[in-house]
Amino acid sequence: MISSPTVDFAPPGIADIEQAAERIQGQAVLTPLLESPALNRIVGGRVLVKPEVLQRTGSFKFRGAYNCISRISASARKAGVVAFSSGNHAQGVAAAAKMLGAPATIVMPSDAPAIKVESTRAWGAEIVLYDRAKEDRDAIARGIARKQGASVVPPFDHPHVIAGQGTIGLEIARQLAALGATADAVVVPCGGGGLIAGTSLALKHALPGVPVYAAEPQGYDDTTRSLRSGHREQARAGAKSFCDALLAPMPGELTFSINRRTLAGGYAVSDAEVAGAMATAFVHLKLVIEPGGAVALAAVLTGKLDARARTVVVVCTGGNVDPGVFAAALSFS
Amino acid sequence: MISSPTVDFAPPGIADIEQAAERIQGQAVLTPLLESPALNRIVGGRVLVKPEVLQRTGSFKFRGAYNCISRISASARKAGVVAFSSGNHAQGVAAAAKMLGAPATIVMPSDAPAIKVESTRAWGAEIVLYDRAKEDRDAIARGIARKQGASVVPPFDHPHVIAGQGTIGLEIARQLAALGATADAVVVPCGGGGLIAGTSLALKHALPGVPVYAAEPQGYDDTTRSLRSGHREQARAGAKSFCDALLAPMPGELTFSINRRTLAGGYAVSDAEVAGAMATAFVHLKLVIEPGGAVALAAVLTGKLDARARTVVVVCTGGNVDPGVFAAALSFS
Numbered sequence: 295m296i297s298s299p300t301v302d303f304a305p306p307g308i309a310d311i312e313q314a315a316e317r318i319q320g321q322a323v324l325t326p327l328l329e330s331p332a333l334n335r336i337v338g339g340r341v342l343v344k345p346e347v348l349q350r351t352g353s354f355k356f357r358g359a360y361n362c363i364s365r366i367s368a369s370a371r372k373a374g375v376v377a378f379s380s381g382n383h384a385q386g387v388a389a390a391a392k393m394l395g396a397p398a399t400i401v402m403p404s405d406a407p408a409i410k411v412e413s414t415r416a417w418g419a420e421i422v423l424y425d426r427a428k429e430d431r432d433a434i435a436r437g438i439a440r441k442q443g444a445s446v447v448p449p450f451d452h453p454h455v456i457a458g459q460g461t462i463g464l465e466i467a468r469q470l471a472a473l474g475a476t477a478d479a480v481v482v483p484c485g486g487g488g489l490i491a492g493t494s495l496a497l498k499h500a501l502p503g504v505p506v507y508a509a510e511p512q513g514y515d516d517t518t519r520s521l522r523s524g525h526r527e528q529a530r531a532g533a534k535s536f537c538d539a540l541l542a543p544m545p546g547e548l549t550f551s552i553n554r555r556t557l558a559g560g561y562a563v564s565d566a567e568v569a570g571a572m573a574t575a576f577v578h579l580k581l582v583i584e585p586g587g588a589v590a591l592a593a594v595l596t597g598k599l600d601a602r603a604r605t606v607v608v609v610c611t612g613g614n615v616d617p618g619v620f621a622a623a624l625s626f627s
Numbered sequence: 628m629i630s631s632p633t634v635d636f637a638p639p640g641i642a643d644i645e646q647a648a649e650r651i652q653g654q655a656v657l658t659p660l661l662e663s664p665a666l667n668r669i670v671g672g673r674v675l676v677k678p679e680v681l682q683r684t685g686s687f688k689f690r691g692a693y694n695c696i697s698r699i700s701a702s703a704r705k706a707g708v709v710a711f712s713s714g715n716h717a718q719g720v721a722a723a724a725k726m727l728g729a730p731a732t733i734v735m736p737s738d739a740p741a742i743k744v745e746s747t748r749a750w751g752a753e754i755v756l757y758d759r760a761k762e763d764r765d766a767i768a769r770g771i772a773r774k775q776g777a778s779v780v781p782p783f784d785h786p787h788v789i790a791g792q793g794t795i796g797l798e799i800a801r802q803l804a805a806l807g808a809t810a811d812a813v814v815v816p817c818g819g820g821g822l823i824a825g826t827s828l829a830l831k832h833a834l835p836g837v838p839v840y841a842a843e844p845q846g847y848d849d850t851t852r853s854l855r856s857g858h859r860e861q862a863r864a865g866a867k868s869f870c871d872a873l874l875a876p877m878p879g880e881l882t883f884s885i886n887r888r889t890l891a892g893g894y895a896v897s898d899a900e901v902a903g904a905m906a907t908a909f910v911h912l913k914l915v916i917e918p919g920g921a922v923a924l925a926a927v928l929t930g931k932l933d934a935r936a937r938t939v940v941v942v943c944t945g946g947n948v949d950p951g952v953f954a955a956a957l958s959f960s
Contacts, residue, residue, distance in 0.1 A: 326659050328681060331722070332749065347913035348661060389664070409910065416665065573950070577742065580680035580915040580946030613913030617906070621954035 339601035347613030355386030361458030378431035381410025388417035450488025451546030460492025467500035484508035487549030494556035505558035511535035518560025539586030584615035672934035680946030688719030694791030707777035714743025721750035783821025784879030793825025800833035817841035820882030827889035838891035844868035851893025872919030917948035
């Protein structure tokens with residue numbers, strides 16, 4: 295059984311990420327690295343987009359979930375897996391569990407986007423809803439795990455999850471080489487910090503010297519502030535954001551132990567800036583990007599991360615957004 | 628100067644398409660072949676999507692335009708190029724002309740989607756608007772060409788344009804091979820028929836025996852009906868469709884001389900069915916597809932082309948759609 299994150303976990307190394315890449319090969323989509331001349335013109339530099347919206351289940355989360363569940367023994371898999379998630383991790387775990395023959399139970403907040411709840415159910419997972427304000431999702435998931443003997447698949451703070459997400463870093467390095475391009479910066483959406491921890495570890499190895507930045511919603515810029523203070527800061531009390539995928543209350547213990555060494559800094563963007571980035575992606579990239587998936591693009595489009603005369607890789611992490619939210623964002627174009 | 632299509636033009640052969648592939652390499656985006664397990668589940672078969680929405684300028688039209696303009700002599704290019712188009716060919720020509728050093732004038736209908744007019748202008752082209760109901764765009768373009776000594780780049784009925792679009796067929800064949808997959812059918816949106824002519828020529832060579840079908844808007848199903856009758860039929864009088872990219876009044880002379888030999892048939896879909904396909908692509912593919920770009924997907928989703936227990940390649944041709952139209956289509960999900 296994969297237990298909850300503790301300080302006993304060692305961070306994954308490059309070998310773990312390379313093994314994860316082998317495990318997910320043929321199961322995960324090898325997402326392309328896209329470029330839009332119009333977008334380049336807007337920022338006055340070169341923007342290369344890693345569109346994880348095209349990933350299986352519509353977000354990068356499938357990578358870590360598949361890597362994690364594939365490392366559970368076949369007999370333990372039969373007892374099932376449990377995860378808590380606002381939606382993208384839920385779908386990633388549900389899909390990976392189904393492909394690997396494990397029954398899945400997913401604990402989701404009752405205010406999760408309908409599209410995420412429906413898609414998770416469509417993968418055959420059992421859904422348990424909870425009240426985000428009053429209940430402890432962690433405790434609920436752990437209770438289910440105890441009762442069923444199931445394994446918890448944590449959303450970010452686990453070496454197998456981090457290694458799975460880190461495959462994005464390996465792909466970026468290879469795809470840049472195939473383009474004959476070098477990056478001046480890489481910017482990655484950051485919630486609990488699992489994706490950026492794995493990605494930055496891979497990039498430190500493959501492209502040492504290229505700075506990696508976190509992008510976060512204003513108020514939930516806990517990693518950005520933690521990088522400045524040197525210890526784990528909480529999200530601002532009462533903060534609100536429509537970036538539902540990025541509302542982790544603080545950086546993970548394991549993820550921050552990595553990110554404090556690997557990241558060059560972070561940027562916070564407002565909901566309006568994120569909506570503008572979603573609209574720009576609609577017009578120029580033809581991609582559906584959800585709010586949390588568009589924060590890195592927003593950091594570049596606002597000039598907070600200055601891309602002028604530089605080459606910047608932007609990870610767009612997910613596209614699971616309800617039609618009404620998406621339609622409203624388009625008015626920001 | 629590239630003159631207007633006449634019966635003197637010989638259809639392109641596979642060598643022309645292979646040469647076009649060399650010319651556009653590194654200029655056009657090699658679009659991936661995408662798959663969505665959720666979409667597969669919906670149709671009960673395997674759907675492989677060729678997303679030309681990710682192409683430079685947001686549609687496949689760049690391929691033919693670039694191939695065509697690159698074959699104009701450097702001296703003639705200086706006198707410029709002229710094209711008439713509701714928008715996607717306009718942007719393709721504007722972008723290719725800019726990249727190849729030719730000034731471009733584009734004749735566009737005054738009711739073309741704003742996003743297409745703006746994007747064409749952003750590529751530095753001069754725009755001349757005309758009234759779709761009262762004026763002859765062909766005559767306007769030809770008048771400009773005469774006055775300026777510029778070359779007309781026809782939207783579909785020209786061997787260099789057809790060869791450029793045909794590169795999609797070569798890519799599909801290679802990408803299927805890379806997946807270890809074989810296709811039972813390929814379905815392609817059809818307006819004047821240039822894309823499907825080039826694509827079906829390439830596929831006849833690379834994958835002989837795989838049937839290629841046209842998808843068209845109801846009322847503008849002129850190619851489908853022409854295939855049945857054996858001669859070029861007109862679009863239905865007074866037909867209306869929001870598939871602005873597919874409103875050619877009848878099949879091209881050259882394109883139909885190819886398509887009558889290469890195509891297995893066609894399917895007509897309603898605007899509501901197209902909107903449903905756009906919404907499904909939003910939910911499961913995370914792609915922005917314009918109405919005309921979604922007709923082939925609609926043919927599969929409606930079951931008109933039966934994909935059950937089969938592998939079907941669906942070309943999604945463009946993503947240049949105004950936000951309001953897209954938002955309205957999402958309500959069909």
